Amino acid sequence: MNNINQTIIDAFNFRHATKQFDSNKKIATEDFDTILEAARLSPSSLGLEPWKFLVIQDQALRDELKEYSWGAAKQLATASHFVLILARKNVTSKSKHVQHMIKDIKQYEASTIPAVEQKYDDFQTGFHINDNERTLYDWASKQTYIALGNMMTTAALLGIDSCPMEGFDLDKVTDILAKKGIVDTEQFGLSVMAAFGYRQDDPPKEKTRQAQEDVIEWIE
Numbered sequence: 001m002n003n004i005n006q007t008i009i010d011a012f013n014f015r016h017a018t019k020q021f022d023s024n025k026k027i028a029t030e031d032f033d034t035i036l037e038a039a040r041l042s043p044s045s046l047g048l049e050p051w052k053f054l055v056i057q058d059q060a061l062r063d064e065l066k067e068y069s070w071g072a073a074k075q076l077a078t079a080s081h082f083v084l085i086l087a088r089k090n091v092t093s094k095s096k097h098v099q100h101m102i103k104d105i106k107q108y109e110a111s112t113i114p115a116v117e118q119k120y121d122d123f124q125t126g127f128h129i130n131d132n133e134r135t136l137y138d139w140a141s142k143q144t145y146i147a148l149g150n151m152m153t154t155a156a157l158l159g160i161d162s163c164p165m166e167g168f169d170l171d172k173v174t175d176i177l178a179k180k181g182i183v184d185t186e187q188f189g190l191s192v193m194a195a196f197g198y199r200q201d202d203p204p205k206e207k208t209r210q211a212q213e214d215v216i217e218w219i220e
């Protein structure tokens with residue numbers, strides 16, 4: 001295996017779902033900026049970037065969330081950086097967000113916009129994305145997991161530990177964030193959490209994975 005291949009595989013073996021971080025070790029700004037940039041540059045369906053990344057460094061807020069986050073309690077207490085990944089609601093062609101993406105970000109020419117909107121509508125209908133609000137939200141949420149994966153791999157390549165987390169009471173946590181005005185629940189839902197820092201315990205649990213032949217099949 002050449003160096004880059006080995007570096008990548010080593011990073012995937014290094015990464016594990018870290019429960020307890022060393023709270024004395026902070027991630028350097030440059031490194032965390034790189035992790036955030038990996039998120040921002042991630043691909044998304046139709047390139048609509050239906051996400052937002054909230055970096056929660058306020059310990060009092062973390063403590064509040066901890067009460068309703070059984071799978072994230074230790075990470076909330078000890079991680080150097082803690083991210084809430086939000087997914088956008090109702091990402092349809094006529095929504096404010098999609099109009100902003102089409103006009104301001106992608107800067108499509110006005111004359112092409114009706115065709116673009118039609119393409120988005122047809123795709124969302126054919127893929128059952130716009131069946132209802134829930135299917136639309138789940139589609140946006142899927143995109144956030146791509147960013148999540150890229151953030152964790154980037155961290156691992158930098159020797160930084162991480163943990164993805166769904167172990168929280170969605171309604172209770174959302175309620176806290178909404179009441180504090182941190183999340184506009186008309187526009188966003190909390191998709192998943194991610195913690196970053198440096199492991200407290202070394203080494204972690206042995207990795208368990210199915211064998212390649214159990215999960216990969218070549219049709220030739």
Ligand SMILES: Cc1cc2nc3c(=O)[nH]c(=O)nc-3n(C[C@H](O)[C@H](O)[C@H](O)COP(=O)(O)O)c2cc1C
Binds near residue numbers: 071163168
């Ligand atoms: C979407 C997602 C949600 C997860 N939620 C939690 C969680 O709430 N708390 C936790 O400690 N680990 C959580 N995990 C970590 C998994 O349990 C872990 O990735 C899996 O057991 C494989 O172990 P490894 O990541 O150490 O290789 C989650 C993983 C994913 C991908």
